[in-house]
Amino acid sequence: MAYAFLRLSGYQVPQPCKSRLLTDLHLASPKAHVRCWSRSTPSARAPYSGLTGFKAVQRSLKGQRSRRLATVVSAKQEDDYDFDLFVIGGGTGGVRTARMSSQFGARVGLCELPLGWVSSDDRGGLGGTCILRGCVPKKLMHYAGSFTEELEDAESFGWQVQEKPQLDWKVMMERKTQELLRLSGVYQKNLESAGVKLIEGRGRITGQHSVEVAGKTFKVKKILVAVGGRPTKAPIEGAEHAIVSDHILNLPDKPAKVVMIGGGYIACEQASIFNSLGSEVHFLIRGPTVLNPMFDEECRIHAGEQYKAAGVKLQLDVTPTKIEKQSNGKLTVTVEPKEGADYTIADADVVLLATGRQPNTKHLGLEEAGVELDDKGGIKVDEFSRSVSADNVYAVGDVTNRVPLTPVARMEGSLLAKHLFGGQKDARCDHSNVASVVFSSPAVAVVGLSEQAAVEKLGNVHVFSSKFTPMKAALRQDKPQALVKVIVDSGSDEVVGFHMVAPDAAEIIQGFATSLKLGITKTQLDDVVGLHPTSAEEFVTLSSPARKYKDGKQVSAG
Numbered sequence: 001m002a003y004a005f006l007r008l009s010g011y012q013v014p015q016p017c018k019s020r021l022l023t024d025l026h027l028a029s030p031k032a033h034v035r036c037w038s039r040s041t042p043s044a045r046a047p048y049s050g051l052t053g054f055k056a057v058q059r060s061l062k063g064q065r066s067r068r069l070a071t072v073v074s075a076k077q078e079d080d081y082d083f084d085l086f087v088i089g090g091g092t093g094g095v096r097t098a099r100m101s102s103q104f105g106a107r108v109g110l111c112e113l114p115l116g117w118v119s120s121d122d123r124g125g126l127g128g129t130c131i132l133r134g135c136v137p138k139k140l141m142h143y144a145g146s147f148t149e150e151l152e153d154a155e156s157f158g159w160q161v162q163e164k165p166q167l168d169w170k171v172m173m174e175r176k177t178q179e180l181l182r183l184s185g186v187y188q189k190n191l192e193s194a195g196v197k198l199i200e201g202r203g204r205i206t207g208q209h210s211v212e213v214a215g216k217t218f219k220v221k222k223i224l225v226a227v228g229g230r231p232t233k234a235p236i237e238g239a240e241h242a243i244v245s246d247h248i249l250n251l252p253d254k255p256a257k258v259v260m261i262g263g264g265y266i267a268c269e270q271a272s273i274f275n276s277l278g279s280e281v282h283f284l285i286r287g288p289t290v291l292n293p294m295f296d297e298e299c300r301i302h303a304g305e306q307y308k309a310a311g312v313k314l315q316l317d318v319t320p321t322k323i324e325k326q327s328n329g330k331l332t333v334t335v336e337p338k339e340g341a342d343y344t345i346a347d348a349d350v351v352l353l354a355t356g357r358q359p360n361t362k363h364l365g366l367e368e369a370g371v372e373l374d375d376k377g378g379i380k381v382d383e384f385s386r387s388v389s390a391d392n393v394y395a396v397g398d399v400t401n402r403v404p405l406t407p408v409a410r411m412e413g414s415l416l417a418k419h420l421f422g423g424q425k426d427a428r429c430d431h432s433n434v435a436s437v438v439f440s441s442p443a444v445a446v447v448g449l450s451e452q453a454a455v456e457k458l459g460n461v462h463v464f465s466s467k468f469t470p471m472k473a474a475l476r477q478d479k480p481q482a483l484v485k486v487i488v489d490s491g492s493d494e495v496v497g498f499h500m501v502a503p504d505a506a507e508i509i510q511g512f513a514t515s516l517k518l519g520i521t522k523t524q525l526d527d528v529v530g531l532h533p534t535s536a537e538e539f540v541t542l543s544s545p546a547r548k549y550k551d552g553k554q555v556s557a558g
């Protein structure tokens with residue numbers, strides 16, 4: 001099975017392998033794979049044709065109004081507005097709000113920029129960051145790299161892989177691109193069938209009730225700004241030679257040597273991906289650990305150790321000061337450590353600056369419309385996603401600088417549609433206890449408070465934690481370690497945080513996030529009978545605290 005996926009991910013799996021299972025997999029008809037793939041490609045083969053021809057979409061929308069599902073807002077209103085809601089930006093948040101609002105019966109228009117793999121003032125594409133330049137391409141590449149670890153695990157069980165399978169980079173990239181285009185097309189279809197009018201072009205607010213797109217002005221009752229954000233480059237000398245996340249997901253060839261700068265989600269994920277795909281990865285972080293302090297410190301330290309053990313050349317407490325182009329076209333990065341002399345990393349094919357993102361709020365007419373921005377350029381909104389300063393302007397997703405994650409943008413969009421057109425005036429956003437995963441190797445998954453945040457907020461805290469080698473890796477020489485942590489409010493016995501650093505952490509934490517949202521106590525968690533043998537059962541078998549805190553002070557160590 002793993003080998004079938006390998007092939008679909010662009011790996012050329014060599015023959016012969018000694019094991020019977022591998023041989024069987026080699027002998028499996030290649031046509032089976034082709035058939036399997038081509039079944040999912042018809043829409044991918046006509047990528048984006050509809051998207052660049054929004055007019056065709058608009059024509060097909062005529063006559064669909066009567067098929068609207070909900071009835072809270074009547075489809076035809078006696079006013080001179082073109083739209084009840086006009087959405088600028090067709091990413092996760094904008095599409096969700098537009099679709100649901102239209103299904104509730106509102107007249108909805110949505111504009112989105114023409115497709116481009118690198119986002120700019122002129123390029124974007126339906127689906128936005130998540131589909132085209134974020135979660136999806138990243139996760140597909142993560143899967144492509146994950147087979148390296150699978151092979152290491154396989155060898156520890158006695159499989160003899162005589163010749164390492166080789167990844168065909170171009171095949172992987174081509175298949176990834178087709179999948180992204182297919183998904184973008186699905187977004188278009190869903191909007192179409194919900195009756196949303198799609199307009200291709202850059203949107204700009206030109207008055208309290210007017211929006212201009214591609215030279216045409218629309219009269220609109222309410223405006224939703226869902227324009228997301230774009231990567232920013234830290235002001236390092238020579239930053240023009242570096243690339244950002246949009247580019248790294250679209251490299252034409254596999255880089256032999258990569259330098260990652262920045263210690264957040266993107267840098268950690270990309271460092272792991274390129275390490276597992278076989279590049280030499282130098283990972284430079286200005287702080288003492290990977291990831292930001294929102295993540296539990298023990299998890300951050302543990303994740304950094306595991307990245308190193310997996311082969312990433314992680315360097316903490318260092319400041320990259322200069323990026324230079326060599327005469328052979330490769331790059332040199334000058335590094336200033338906290339202690340000791342400066343040094344350089346030469347001959348890099350790629351330097352990634354993953355040093356944060358900024359909301360796309362420039363040149364949108366927001367100032368003229370009286371929309372107040374925060375100090376990072378995000379739109380300030382209330383719990384109903386309404387601008388704090390302009391009554392008929394709303395904003396959801398990354399542009400609001402709340403929690404910049406796809407499911408959060410989706411949740412904000414759903415609630416806004418319900419609030420505005422679904423008869424649920426009280427539908428307000430709740431950003432507490434949102435689960436989050438860094439898809440590195442191993443993954444870092446979290447929901448709720450870190451140990452540090454819990455101690456600061458609650459004072460009286462019990463910390464349960466365990467490190468172990470997952471059984472799948474038990475026969476390996478290097479014995480990779482997983483970490484699970486449960487943080488408990490010792491006053492109420494309520495669990496306030498679940499943390500996991502492990503290969504399967506992303507899949508495991510979702511269920512525990514549900515229990516946390518429902519207010520599970522440690523006693524109830526202890527009553528759960530585990531699934532054995534799994535890594536997940538560690539969460540329900542933690543019997544005594546590793547650390548206890550009283551009034552914010554540690555009173556016992558495990």
Ligand SMILES: Cc1cc2nc3c(=O)[nH]c(=O)nc-3n(C[C@H](O)[C@H](O)[C@H](O)COP(=O)(O)OP(=O)(O)OC[C@H]3O[C@@H](n4cnc5c(N)ncnc54)[C@H](O)[C@@H]3O)c2cc1C
Nearest residue numbers: 089091092093124128129130134203228397398404405406
């Ligand atoms: C590399 C990377 C990996 C990520 N991985 C994950 C992950 O694994 N899980 C997760 O939950 N989150 C992840 N995220 C974050 C996630 O992608 C975002 O939180 C999410 O896409 C935000 O959705 P949005 O609707 O706010 O904005 P976007 O998806 O960015 O959509 C905004 C849209 O507006 C368009 N636009 C901008 N200006 C205009 C204009 N003037 N007129 C018309 N259209 C305009 C843009 O082209 C874009 O399509 C990742 C992000 C990145 C960069």
Ligand SMILES: NC(=O)c1ccc[n+]([C@@H]2O[C@H](COP(=O)([O-])OP(=O)(O)OC[C@H]3O[C@@H](n4cnc5c(N)ncnc54)[C@H](O)[C@@H]3O)[C@@H](O)[C@H]2O)c1
Nearest residue numbers: 234262263264265266267286354355356357404437438439
């Ligand atoms: N798996 C996921 O859910 C996922 C994956 C990728 C991105 N995202 C979202 O996208 C957002 C952006 O990700 P990101 O990684 O770009 O941002 P981030 O804010 O997570 O990390 C930016 C990093 O750059 C470092 N940095 C900033 N300026 C620097 C400088 N001058 N020199 C050295 N380092 C510098 C910061 O210290 C920080 O570690 C995230 O906040 C997250 O919400 C989510």
